[in-house]
Amino acid sequence: MNTMETMKNTNEQTKSLEDIFEAKIARDEKIEPKDWMPEKYRKTHIRQISQHAHSEIVGMLPEGNWITRAPSLRRKVALLAKVQDEAGHGLYLYSACETLGVSREELYEQLHSGKAKYSSIFNYPTLTWADIGAIGWLVDGAAIINQVPLCSTSFGPYARAMVRVCKEESFHQRQGYEIMMTLCNGTQEQKDMAQDALNRWWWPALMMLGPTDDASTHTEQSMKWKLKRKTNDELRQQFIDQTVPQADILGLKVPDEDLKYNNETGHYDFGEIDWEEFWQVVKGHGMCNKERISARKNAWDNGEWVRDAAVAYAEKQADKEVKEAV
């Protein structure tokens, strides 16, 4: 067989593997790590799952900022548990990503070097206790809207991780809303604190649903692989429609002069999002981008001797066992 024929055969094999793969996805069957998959599928999944994992662990930082200052023991314990859940989500997601043939160390390296992205919302500072409520309510709320469809995504390990993540996120969202409710039922100072937090977090939360459809580069392919079921704009509308009545119950005003219920469409119309701000933060120039990455990098670098010690100790123990067996 000459080279041309070999290439032709390989191409045909790949084509038939790809057909099997596409048919599986069309039947809503899961793709598992050992199944054949196109290289682009593998790469896209590593990118998205790791970005998601990074968002979980970077997301621990702005909320972690209030653990030592939480206003009551009950709130302190709940916040610690929430931030711990995020570490747990990071752990499942990194593990899901590792099944695609990439190590956790490589993924961290990508985060620390700025090559990998994470959710931009975590580059905003948490200034008051009300921010902890607003993050739970709005940020976890937007995250759930993004993530629920992923429970039925095509890649098995990701879909299974997301089932667990979503259960915990919806608990966090209720917890955040409850913090806001307590503030809104409190003194004027507490209400003002809640309103100020909503003012600062509302627009970044809308941006979390991603660029508008015409500016989004990955939507079409992601829809095909069930990494996405709705477009960014549809998800954003869903978030707004769901959240505005919740703000009304709290007695808070959503900081958008153009926000108005549209009887014809059955949805809220809303004002222009400041995309320049969005791209500024995505590109690394938000208030806390540098701080967040350096906190992650410090934790990793300062932990190196600890990880080395664990490896050295395990090796010594294994040697001892061998010697004892001999």
Place this chain on the structure above:
Amino acid sequence: MTNENLIEYIYGIADNSLILGQRISELCGHGPTLETDIAMTNIALDLLGQTRSYYQYVAELSKSDITEDDVAFLRTEREYKNVLLVEQPNTDFAYVITRQYFFDVFHFMLLKELENSKNVNFQAIAKKSLKEVSYHKRFSGDWLKRLGDGTEESKNKAQKAVNDLWVYTNELFQMTSNDKIIAEAGYGVNTEDLKAEYYNAIKALLKEATLDIPEVEYFQKGGKDGIHTEHMGYILSDMQYMQRTYPDMKW
């Protein structure tokens, strides 16, 4: 024995859990691996959970209408009765683990005795906490062995932490006059009886961890009388910030 005696005794136990829980909380999100981060946060959660049970009991015993949060957040520095060991800073992972291990071994022994207290509240809290603390002790002990018998760097760091924190161990067994009243009533523990067993256990583990046992002439004390190291004021200003800035509000 009055309720005031009992409250004072509870501070001596529960403030350790509060301040250590607060200290460990500072580390959440900054651990050397995700797994240790999650495990240390678990320990903080357990300690803060135990603190709440004790302070709720204080609120019950108190003559005035107070809550667990008043007890946790509204005392002044001299009114906290935790030992000096637990307020020591998170200098590095070796300090964090050594501080934890030195405390956990004591904590476990104390709770074992408290489980037999004549006071049913103490019995119940001790029983629940023992399960948690036996895990803490295993976690910190295993890590101290890894650090001691790991690399040269980890051994040096662990040895330094052991040397620096050793001076705070003796205070764990100090009996205040109030402790004696509660112990004599069969409610509290005579911690002096635990000392020999404690040092035997610690020394055995340090030996296994290939670490040297420090020899010191003098130990530090003061926390049980409310005389703290300079770290304490900063821990409190952080912890009490909301309650002090916005008094009498519900959160």
